Amino acid sequence: MKYYNNILETIGNTPLVKLNRLTEGVNGLILAKVETTNPGNSVKDRMALQMIQDAEKDGLIKPGGTVIEGTSGNTGMGLALACIEKGYKLICTLADKQSKEKMDILRAMGAEVIVTPTNVEPDDPRSYYSVAKRLAKEIPNSFYVNQYDNASNAKAHYMSTGPEIWEQTDGKITHFVVGVGTGGTISGVGKYLKEKNPKIKIIGIDTYGSVFKKYHETGEFDENEIYPYVTEGIGEDILPKNVDFGIIDHFEKVTDKDAALFTRHLARKEGIFVGNSAGAAISGILQLKETFKPEDVVVVLFHDHGSRYVGKMFNDEWMKDRGFLESEPNALGLIEKHKEHELVTAKVDEKVSSVVQKMQQFGISQIPVFDKEKNVGSLTESIIFSKLTENADVLNSDVETIMAFPFEYVEANASTEEISKKIDKEHPAVLVKDMIGKTHIITQYDIIHAIK
Numbered sequence: 001m002k003y004y005n006n007i008l009e010t011i012g013n014t015p016l017v018k019l020n021r022l023t024e025g026v027n028g029l030i031l032a033k034v035e036t037t038n039p040g041n042s043v044k045d046r047m048a049l050q051m052i053q054d055a056e057k058d059g060l061i062k063p064g065g066t067v068i069e070g071t072s073g074n075t076g077m078g079l080a081l082a083c084i085e086k087g088y089k090l091i092c093t094l095a096d097k098q099s100k101e102k103m104d105i106l107r108a109m110g111a112e113v114i115v116t117p118t119n120v121e122p123d124d125p126r127s128y129y130s131v132a133k134r135l136a137k138e139i140p141n142s143f144y145v146n147q148y149d150n151a152s153n154a155k156a157h158y159m160s161t162g163p164e165i166w167e168q169t170d171g172k173i174t175h176f177v178v179g180v181g182t183g184g185t186i187s188g189v190g191k192y193l194k195e196k197n198p199k200i201k202i203i204g205i206d207t208y209g210s211v212f213k214k215y216h217e218t219g220e221f222d223e224n225e226i227y228p229y230v231t232e233g234i235g236e237d238i239l240p241k242n243v244d245f246g247i248i249d250h251f252e253k254v255t256d257k258d259a260a261l262f263t264r265h266l267a268r269k270e271g272i273f274v275g276n277s278a279g280a281a282i283s284g285i286l287q288l289k290e291t292f293k294p295e296d297v298v299v300v301l302f303h304d305h306g307s308r309y310v311g312k313m314f315n316d317e318w319m320k321d322r323g324f325l326e327s328e329p330n331a332l333g334l335i336e337k338h339k340e341h342e343l344v345t346a347k348v349d350e351k352v353s354s355v356v357q358k359m360q361q362f363g364i365s366q367i368p369v370f371d372k373e374k375n376v377g378s379l380t381e382s383i384i385f386s387k388l389t390e391n392a393d394v395l396n397s398d399v400e401t402i403m404a405f406p407f408e409y410v411e412a413n414a415s416t417e418e419i420s421k422k423i424d425k426e427h428p429a430v431l432v433k434d435m436i437g438k439t440h441i442i443t444q445y446d447i448i449h450a451i452k
Contacts, residue, residue: 006085011038011045012160016168016299021269022262022282026289028174028296033165036274040077041305043161047184048078050156051145052086061143066091069145070132072181072233073102074304079145080109091135093128098232101308119228122238129238147182148240157188165189165299166196173200175292177285178301179234179277180204180212180251183243185301190247204251205277205284207259210235212243213251230256230322233277233303252284257324259283263306263313273306276313329450331414331432335440337449343439345370346379348400352387355379355399366428368441369403375439377403380428407431407441420447 004010014037023030035043055061066089067079076092083090090111094103097118106113114135116128124130129148136144147153165173176193178186190202206212209229214222226237231254263279266272281300292298312318319325329336344362346355348371355367359381369377379399387394387402394402409431410419419442422430429443 007039007081008049008085011049019270022265027292027294028298030298033299033301035303036305040081042074042077043185043303044074045078046160047153047156048075049082051150051152052082054152055143062141065141065143066139068132068136068142070128073098075147076106076111080111093131095128099308099312101311148242153182153184153242154188157185158192162189162192169297172297173299174296175201175203175298177203177281179281180206181234183240187242187244187247194247201249202247204248205234205281206251206253207231207235208253208255213253216245216251231259231276231280234280252288254280254283260313260324267306274302275304275306275309278302329416331410331419332412334442334446334450343441346399348376350399352397352399353395368407369399375406378407379403416450
């Protein structure tokens with residue numbers, strides 16, 4: 001029989017998956033190290049277990065003790081697994097910008113979750129760093145993990161993640177790309193890979209609002225670089241000891257919007273349901289695509305699972321509220337570009353030749369027909385052409401003799417989707433009244449312009 005003795009033995013040996021659609025036009029082979037197959041659905045399972053094991057060896061925690069950590073959620077999940085198996089209590093402090101899913105998962109795994117404000121300085125007593133440190137001093141037989149400065153963090157990746165990537169690529173890897181938060185993953189993997197081949201480029205993905213990129217390039221810790229950002233799991237307003245800047249060749253910053261959008265693209269175009277830092281990482285690769293060569297083998301690490309972001313990056317309303325997704329225009333939005341223009345109409349007793357002149361003058365291919373104030377019919381280029389092939393004298397006929405059914409009116413708040421269902425070859429337009437009762441036309445062109 002083949003089985004594992006406990007869930008912790010299933011950590012590691014995650015798959016390497018070729019990316020296809022999102023990386024079209026990017027030179028080289030782009031491979032994703034998908035860490036969601038770890039039992040806690042995150043790369044953090046590796047270092048969480050290593051930190052607990054090393055703490056036990058060093059006598060930093062005793063049976064029945066309490067593990068305390070400030071986390072963005074994923075390290076907490078890894079610690080929860082280790083604590084369940086080893087019989088420790090777990091307390092996690094999280095900043096309030098972290099997703100509700102992460103907090104709920106930690107509670108489901110038996111952890112006590114303390115939520116702290118995001119927009120405070122790291123040394124503020126209310127920050128999730130400071131609260132974790134204080135609790136560790138107050139609670140007997142407790143161990144403050146401190147993943148940012150704990151050397152076991154990078155050690156875990158030097159011992160497992162790095163060797164896996166080297167073996168899976170048969171030593172052909174040329175670039176390693178990963179989002180940087182605590183620094184353990186990039187430093188541990190980077191150290192291992194550089195020892196195998198010093199020519200391998202190690203690229204860190206940073207976010208706007210984080211100090212990493214500027215510090216790496218100038219050696220200056222610039223507090224003006226620090227401001228709130230949405231992207232989870234990467235970037236810092238401190239310099240963790242686990243970030244080995246000497247191993248990292250380049251930092252690439254990615255906007256919150258791009259990170260969020262590419263998180264969604266990974267799910268919809270590659271079928272890889274991963275988290276926010278993965279979106280940032282693949283966006284960074286696309287920003288750097290001119291630097292890659294056809295023979296390159298680029299490995300990008302995807303930290304965690306998309307289920308932790310269903311209320312955020314995978315939620316349309318959340319995305320729209322932050323301006324990351326364009327809100328679908330309603331009927332009034334569709335007429336925005338021509339709302340000042342008067343509607344071009346035809347009269348029932350007007351000659352067809354006159355309507356043709358109007359179409360040519362205003363560059364339109366359809367026109368509503370009115371009898372005084374009443375919408376009674378419509379005329380299109382295709383109808384006129386069809387009638388002309390039957391009878392050339394139709395140009396001298398009244399419009400009412402050849403007109404089709406009138407264009408339908410839609411509500412001012414009708415969605416683009418609703419309107420597009422009403423427009424087809426037989427019904428090439430609809431009408432809408434604005435807030436002051438003025439009538440406007442919505443055509444196929446307006447729909448195309450809105451969704452292009």
